[in-house]
Amino acid sequence: MATRALLTDEELSPEAQAVFDDIRATRGSDFVNNFWRALAHDPALLRATWERLKVVMGPGALDPLVKEMVYLAVSVANACEYCTHSHTAAARAKGMDDAMHGELLAVIGMASQTNALANALQVPVDEAFRA
Structure with missing residues (x-):
């Protein structure tokens, strides 16, 4: 069981929604997995983690x-x-x-x-x- 609720799209702050929009655009999919939904409670952490992941897992x-x-x-x-x-x-x-x-x-x-x-x-x- 998660220690924080997994936020639905309707529950997201505008900051978290912007990150989800980028996740969807970058991955070319409407699916946003539970990891990101758990992090969405802290939009700054969500954005920082997503931005770093894009660099590390991106072309290299x-x-x-x-x-x-x-x-x-x-x-x-x-x-x-x-x-x-x-x-x-x-x-x-x-x-x-x-x-x-x-x-x-x-x-x-x-x-x-x-x-x-x-x-x-x-x-x-x-x-x-x-x-």
Whole structure:
């Protein structure tokens, strides 16, 4: 259960409505997901989060699918159910197939295991790896 009500379009402040309008225009869809509806209680936070997300997930050196898969990996590692579902759907929309998803999950699992082992053993970083 959400800790704040998910605002409907009719409940939005003018500031939040402007952000929703931009979300719809940018994504080319009428759908505004629950994450944005929860943030809409704080229009300044809503706008700041949306503006930063557009920059980070927008065109850049990384392929859009790679960005979604990295976002998915971090969401899994942080145990964010909402983001795991949202970014799995986004990655699938950008071309992630079942084989890619399975391999990504294997990498996430392996990294989680080796991270835990390295932390538990307090393995010092090799000088060759230091930038």
